[in-house]
Amino acid sequence: MDAGGPALRQDAERNRDRVLAAAREAYAAEGIGASMASIARRAGVGIATVFRRFPTREALVEAVFADRMTAYAQAVELALADPDPWAGFAGYVETVCGMQAADRGFGEVLTLTFPTARALEERRDAAYHGLVALLDRAKAAGRLRTDVVPEDMVVLLMANAGVVAATGDAAPDAWRRHVAHQLRGFAVDGGEVPAPPAPTPSSMYRAMLRAAPTTSGRARRTGPAPSR
Known part of the structure; x- marks a missing residue:
């Protein structure tokens, strides 16, 4: 040898x-x-x-996010094990959105598909079937609106990814309040979903500057800055 x-x-x-x-x-x-x-x-x-x-890029994405996709699938299993169907559903949504907030790349992976990354897609499929069961449980308990469908979860994740990307470190917890408002919309009769405090005006101003298109490297302000 x-x-x-x-x-x-x-x-x-x-x-x-x-x-x-x-x-x-x-x-x-x-x-x-x-x-x-x-x-x-x-x-x-x-x-x-x-x-x-x-x-390929897909092969690299699969290798990088294999463990996170496993955790994503396990989050559904834990939610299904919760004896309270609504608590399980709400906890799942908060957990997955938190995973998005912790890792921008994973946040994007959750809202995309990679047909050649078979292991990644198998875990996604497992999570999807668990989500369907999770929705059915919460609906049967009379806690989740009957018109909520799995595709609504995809829209929620896309929206949350946008909030996370836009606010960044300027308002890092803004996504939590966004998710609370989304859950209120999913709950029968609005439910009782506590919302975290809103971001401060100054933090949102910084987030808006961060997200704005720039001219000569600086965002232009067209109105008064909020009080800080």
Whole structure:
């Protein structure tokens, strides 16, 4: 056997780990639109090394988010185990939206599909079937509106991803209040869903500046700034 064989394999494994770590950082900060070239730079390897380990973007996304998709599927199982159908449903929504808030890249993965990433899609399918059961339980208990369908959850996640991306570190908990208002809309007769405090005017102003298109690198203010 070639004496360099094990050493070469160890080096290849280290490179793979570096690429995965760099991809996690890039996706969390920039979303899954981060390029393979930028990930290679973060990892300190050549682009050819990235493609040798992960021939497609989907393969890299699958490897990076496999554990999070498993946690996503498990969140439904935990919700179904809750003896209170509404508490299980509401807790599931809050948990998944929190996962989005913690990782921008994963927030995007939840609202996209990757047909060639079979393991990722299998976990998504398992979570979907669990969600259907979760909705049925809450409806049967008379707590969830009967017109709520699984696609409404996709819309909720898309909306939450937008809130998280827009507010960022300027108002990092704004998504919590958004989710509380969404749950109120899903509940029969509005339900009793406590909402966290609203973001301060100054934090939302910073978020608006952060999200606004820029001219010469600076956002233009067309009205008075809120009191701070």
